[in-house]
Amino acid sequence: MFTSPYAPVEIPDLSIFDYLFGDLSEAELERTAVVDGASGESFSYRTLIDQITRVAGALATDGVGPGTVVGLLCPNTPQFTAVFHGILRAGATVTTINSLYTPDDIQRQLVDSGATWLVTVSPLLAGAKSAAHAAGLANEHIVVIDGEPGYPSLADLLQADAAAPVVDIDPSAHVAVLPYSSGTTAAPKGVRLSHRNLVANVQQARDLIGVVPEDKVLALLPFYHIYGMTVLLNLAFKQRAALVTMARFDFAEFLRMIQDHRCSYVFIAPPIAVAVAKHPLVESYDLSSVHTILSGAAPLDGALAAAVAARLDCRILQGYGMTEVSPVSHLIPIDAAHLSRASVGVTVPNMDCKLVSTETGAEIEVPESGVSEPGELLVRGPNVMLGYLNNDQATRETIDADGFLHTGDIATVSAHGEVTIVDRSKELIKYKGYQIAPAELEALLLTHPQIADAAVIGVADADGQEIPKAFVVIVAESALTADEVMTFVTERVAPHKKVRAVEFIERIPKSASGKILRKDLRAQERAATV
Incomplete structure (x- = not known):
């Protein structure tokens, strides 16, 4: 070990809100907390905490608190920060949802997490509304941050001017967030992270x-x-x-x-x-x-x-x-x-x-x-x-x-x-008993000046044996061939690690966090062989 x-x-044995914001000094309250990168508009820590407190108070008035799960489907904006921490300040649990999800994906997460509220933005409302309705949520429980007729908005929550609730939770046991695992090797699962988990990792x-x-x-x-x-x-x-x-x-x-x-x-x-x-x-x-x-x-x-x-x-x-x-x-x-x-x-x-x-x-x-x-x-x-x-x-x-x-x-x-x-471990390629790490070959391929991106998976050859196959994105106007790619790798690795098949594609499928979705490539490969 x-x-x-x-x-x-x-x-500290604190909620994430108290840990992050409970000891701000007067000088720190005036510091800039968030800047909207697109517009340049900025918000101080004082403004941020005021918004968090108001969101928490308004939600609590509507019955949101410990035991409530709120879905949050929103890109990175200053408003996300206030809503996210406002939900936590109210004692509820946040399940954050990938902004690129389809309505079916959103519905599955809402249902699986037990969410009874959804907060989103107008550009994502069409899919969000469809998913939320399918999951049993009424419009009154769908908050559209930037406003949409027929739905509560962030402005409504801020204007409610309700006091933040007094919440008594055990930071080590109370679930603060329910992110879903990436699903690169299996179906996504809700990951129960406590306030203490979040506090500990920052610390x-x-x-x-x-x-x-x-x-x-x-x-x-x-x-x-x-x-x-x-x-x-x-x-x-x-x-x-x-x-x-x-x-x-x-x-x-x-x-x-x-x-x-x-x-x-x-x-x-x-x-x-x-x-x-x-x-x-x-x-x-x-x-x-x-x-x-x-x-x-x-x-x-x-x-x-x-x-x-x-x-x-x-x-x-x-x-x-x-x-x-x-x-x-x-x-x-x-x-x-x-x-x-x-x-x-x-x-x-x-x-x-x-x-x-x-x-x-x-x-x-x-x-x-x-x-x-x-x-x-x-x-x-x-x-x-x-x-x-x-x-x-x-x-x-x-x-x-x-x-x-x-x-x-x-x-x-x-x-x-x-x-x-x-x-x-689940993505290791076994070629004639030898283990081959796809990441090693991918890193090597990226050193080629005519390769913009690459991914490697194990596929079956004509004899049913697993071999390494490279999916390659070439730089614009390149005339790189599959044989040239394989030769490049062969000259730089042990014989058992050679790339033995190459396919040129326009884009490597990746998760929002940048992980190569090899499962998508494997599914594509299976479909091509049917």
Whole structure:
């Protein structure tokens, strides 16, 4: 077993609202909390807390409180921050919903979570209304933040001027949020995260991430995803920084917002790193304000990280986690320049970890020098979820009797506690008995100057044996061939790791947080062979 090289931190026994905002000083209340990246309109911490309190009071008056689940379907806007924390301040539970979901997806989550209210915005209302009605919600329980006739609005909640309720909850047991796992290997499941889980993870990560009050943090990653929820929405507020919200990703707008708002700390996923490293548009903007970029949600190749750092002359870090751990379990700390950018850094404070063999289940020893054998990463700590909603079997399969959560990810650990993720155990390709990590081949493919993006999965060849197949997106006007792609890989890997099939596609399917949806590629492959 191995732990963090950093000393344990104290985790306050508080609700997430009291933890984030309960000790704001008069000077901090006047600091900018949120900036609308598109319009430039800004809100102070004083205004934000006033709005949170008013939302909580209005909802409580309508019967929203402990035991109520509220769906929140909204892109990153300043209003999201007030509504999200207003619902929590009322003692209710928030289930955040992917803004790209279809009406059927929305309905499934509303029904599965037991939501009786839905908060959304007018551009998403058509699908949201259809889903909400199918889930049994009346119009009075559908709040349209920016206003729509026949529905309550955020302005209505703010104008109600009702006092925030006195809520008595147990932070360690009360479910604050119900995000849904990404479903990259199985059907999405509601992840029950308590107030203590959220408080713990901000407390564990804040000093290692190193956001300070003077930072302007670009909020590109969606707040509805646990990555954006914890490291942007909550951690930035705890550090009294300013959040610059971005409602919809557009690369030119991403660059403009960094330039115009002088953003200093930027959280991304690897696909954005690829664009930052390779896209010529970067040269048209002044990005000199950026001092740190932190990548998470999927593996970031060390060479790609170095290219981003060199192009922007900034520090680049990587983190690792999953929804079930709120989400951060490992980070490259801001002051740890000696750690490899291909690793995910070290274990955050207050966590225990171990690696176990995927073949035997035996624990893998931490070496006295060098790097361990690969094994499945298991983690335990105060940020680990309470369990899956209404799914005790899945909970038992994920969290063992000793409290260790089985991540399903294959990792190694060095003698100094540096952890490197090899790949998802369920996505490993077995070629003639050899295990091949798709992420390793994907990282290699991205180093080719004519490849804009890539994904690798295992497919069956004519003999029914599993082989690695690459799905490749080429740069504009490239004449790259499949044979050239395979030759490029063959010259750089062991024989068993060679890519043996290539398909050119227009786009790699990915989740909102940047994870490659290999399950979609596998489904596409199965359909093509029928």
